[in-house]
Amino acid sequence: MTYQNILSELRENILYVTINREAKLNALNKATLAELAAIINYATTHHEIRGVLLTGAGEKAFVAGADISEFQNYNLEEGKELGRTGQQNVFDAIANCPKPFVAAINGFALGGGLELAMACHIRIASENSRLGLPEVTLGLIPGYGGTQRLTQLIGKGRAMEMITTADMITAEKAAQIGLVNEVVPPSALIARAEEILAKIKQRAPLAVASAINAINASLNPEVNGFNVEIDEFGKCFDTADFKEGVNAFLEKRKPIFKGN
Template identity: 55%
Template sequence: MNYDNILTTVSNGITTITINRPKKLNALNRDTIKELHYGFDAADKDRNTKVIIITGSGEKAFVAGADISEFADFDVKAGDKLAAKGHELLFDFVENLKTPVIAAVNGFALGGGLELAMASHFRIASTNAKMGLPETSLGLIPGYGGTQRLPQLVGKGRAMEMIMTATMIDANQALNYGLINHVVAQDELLPFAEKLAGKIMRNSSVAIGKAIKAINANYKDGKDGYKVEITQFGKCFGTEDFVEGTTAFLEKRKADFPGK
């Protein structure tokens, strides 16, 4: 599929999706959200893709927020629909993919950009990264999952402060908060993400998909995460990856998982 706002590359089991609107600091508009949906969906369905990396083009921004010009004149109904559609197409969609998603935050990750990073399964950042949810400075609140995922990652008090003050934090503070997993120099960001992807790819992609489902269940209302874990654990025993993994262990060799 041809895209206007994103770039995709596939190499050695990794699909890298790059948001490519550098003149807009990679801000998310409706077309970009749709393209990201299709890009993530295609990567998740590609049996050769074991890990997805999401990043932004250039050296200034991962995603510097949403494209405010698109919704400045919206009413209540339109605003509600905007948030609901965004959750469906991108943010909830990414969180629930079976293929692990690493956000490589290469600069500003504000508003919808930070929300996209938080919807990813984990995050790494360059030393120049800045993160925040500035929506209250516009008379809004985060609408793409920020009020839910930020407290899950950094705790209620810190999330309240970040959202109420609408201020940015730097990469080291984000690391201290637990918002990101690693901080590296900008020129090392994608190589480091690829190194982490390589470690992931040594393991069973089927098991990883089931682990994602079980972990996410802990954060969903009405879900008993322990029960989901039990079910997903049991399903692992019916996979070819389980047979290969246990056989390789007993034979004292490296597993060659078929991904089934």
């Protein structure tokens, strides 16, 4: 697939994905969401990919929201479909992907941009980042999982305040309340995200995927997360990577995991 709104590059088992609409502060339009859905599916299904680094083009914005002009005249059913399609194909697809997504937040992460970052498994922010969910200023609420994931990450009280006031917060504040994992200087942002992914790709890929599934299950009221953990734990024993990991430990060497 040829992409018009994103850049992608596979390098040393890490897929680099950059939302490339710098003139629009990388705002999410329909075309960009469709391309993101395609690249997420690619990452999910290609064995050689061990992780994804997601960022925005330029220095001003990760993603400064959705392209409002595309849905300003939507009715009730069209609004529901907009939210449903985006949730399933992009935001939930990232959260449930067996490959870890690391968001490198470079500047504004607002509205759909913050929701995109929150769908990722790990978030690193540059010191100049500003984060927020301003949808109520447009007569809307977050529609791509923002009310749910923000509450899960920072708690009901803080999520209620951020969403109902529409206030932006600094990267430092975001780290204090658990919205991002770490804050670094802008010049160190990509390198820090790469450092995290470099560690992860040395681990057993199937075990990483099992861990993601079990952790996600802890937030799903429809399943018993402990049972999911037991199932995923048991599945690991049936992998070649488990045998390699144990043998490497006993032989006092570094394991070589192949994802099988």
